Amino acid sequence: MGWRGTVRSINATMNKIERESRKRERELEKRRQNYEKMQELERAAFEVEEFDNYIERIKSIHKECSAYIDWNEIVNAEIPLKPIFDKKEIIALEKELDNYKGTFFQKLFNSVEKNKLKLKEKIASLEKEEELKYQKSLKDYDLLLIEIENNRKDAKKILEEDETTIINIIKEFSPFDEIDNLGTKISFSFIDKKLHIVVNVLSNKIIPLEVKTLLKSGKISIKKMTKSNYNELYQDYVCSAVLRIAREVFSLIPINEIVITAKDEMLDSKTGYKNLEIILSAFIIRNTIESLNLNNIDPSDSMQNFIHNMNFKKTTGFSSVKQVVIN
Structure with missing residues (x-):
């Protein structure tokens, strides 16, 4: 925001x-x-x-x-950290797959490989889902950086008492x-x-x-x-x-x-x-x-x-x- x-x-x-x-x-x-x-x-x-x-x-x-607005605070606002690809859940599933041995009954009914395949499909699906989230977060982050920069420009103009910007801000907030x-x-x-x-x-x-x-x-x-x-x-x-x-x-x-x-x-x-x-x-x-x-x-x-x-x-x-x- x-x-x-x-x-x-x-x-x-x-x-x-x-x-x-x-x-x-x-x-x-x-x-x-x-x-x-x-x-x-x-x-x-x-x-x-x-x-x-x-x-x-x-x-x-x-x-x-x-509410009072602190324009100096807006000028000096910190840049948020860039989003990272969250692989925690994927890594946990991959570890589960590596360690998967199957139970006695799964081995008895030859379902071990079938269950491993399901885990692989779940990992692939989760990777796609997380990739989409990550790409969206990058786009949102880029938009946020643009907004922060525009806010800083407005704030600097306000602090410099730029007349046009002041009137526009008053009208915008009404x-x-x-x-x-x-x-x-x-x-x-x-x-x-x-x-x-x-x-x-x-x-x-x-x-x-x-x-x-x-x-x-x-x-x-x-x-x-x-x-x-x-x-x-x-x-x-x-x-x-x-x-x-x-x-x-x-x-x-x-x-x-x-x-x-x-x-x-x-x-x-x-x-x-x-x-x-x-x-x-x-x-x-x-x-x-x-x-x-x-x-x-x-x-x-x-x-x-x-x-x-x-x-x-x-x-x-x-x-x-x-x-x-x-x-």
């Missing part, structure tokens, strides 16, 4: 170690299959639980991350699946030798307009979310997504600085149309984000740790800002 397969395997294992909101989400998905069979009060409790979990999920995207599933679009480019990531957060598909709560009677209450609560949730989601993107990039690529710019559709009061505008732009440094206790931070407050542009008010939400410029 090459490093790509290894990393995917590691990430598959890590994905099993999910934060509580994602574990709960999967449990709720299973329970939803029986939704039609639920009684009214049970349905109400289920819907509120599902809603609360969704809110927690979109505010805590930053709490998970894929570590932003959860964010993508929430309706976010991400693009990458290099500007003045710095990796710039633009994320279109598509908040209208993510942030709910209503709040579900459970009344004392056990029935569900559905009310319009207040503007301030909507805006605060919106801000936490955007900042959490930006942190998650930064963590994924730093785990995948050995660079120490990135610029992440979040955009969303905003109404232009002059034209009456919505335009895609920058609502947050942050210069994220590896050492800084790695120093944070990401399980306990408020994602919106955490932006104070980075150079960033964000104009946000609880009452009005985000206002358009300029992209961060780092000299």
Whole structure:
């Protein structure tokens, strides 16, 4: 298995170690299959639980991350030993044939030579089988050597911060699946030798307009979310997504600085149309984000740790800002 397969395997294992909101989400998905069979009060409790979990999920995207890749380790990977022809079983059978004398009854019924012939045929058959295995292992070995060499070339380019290779590796691994599933679009480019990531957060598909709560009677209450609560949730989601993107990039690529710019559709009061505008732009440094206790931070407050542009008010939400410029 090459490093790509290894990393995917590691990430598959890590994905099993999910934060509580994602574990709960999967449990709720299973329970939803029986939704039609639920009684009214049970349905109400289920819907509120599902809603609360969704809110927690979109505010805590930053709490998970894929496996770290050590590119130096890939460059310095040892070449595996070349396969050898395994003759242990063949030698054992040949020894058995050389020492074969036959039992009293085999000699009595003249079956010694017949049994020796069977042993010879078994040895010949095993030699063919082992030869085929050996030839296949040689082909696999040659392919593995090619893969190791290609991996080393990629790793060296990554360590040299080759821009094309970095973008290709990010696209190949696509570590932003959860964010993508929430309706976010991400693009990458290099500007003045710095990796710039633009994320279109598509908040209208993510942030709910209503709040579900459970009344004392056990029935569900559905009310319009207040503007301030909507805006605060919106801000936490955007900042959490930006942190998650930064963590994924730093785990995948050995660079120490990135610029992440979040955009969303905003109404232009002059034209009456919505335009895609920058609502947050942050210069994220590896050492800084790695120093944070990401399980306990408020994602919106955490932006104070980075150079960033964000104009946000609880009452009005985000206002358009300029992209961060780092000299």
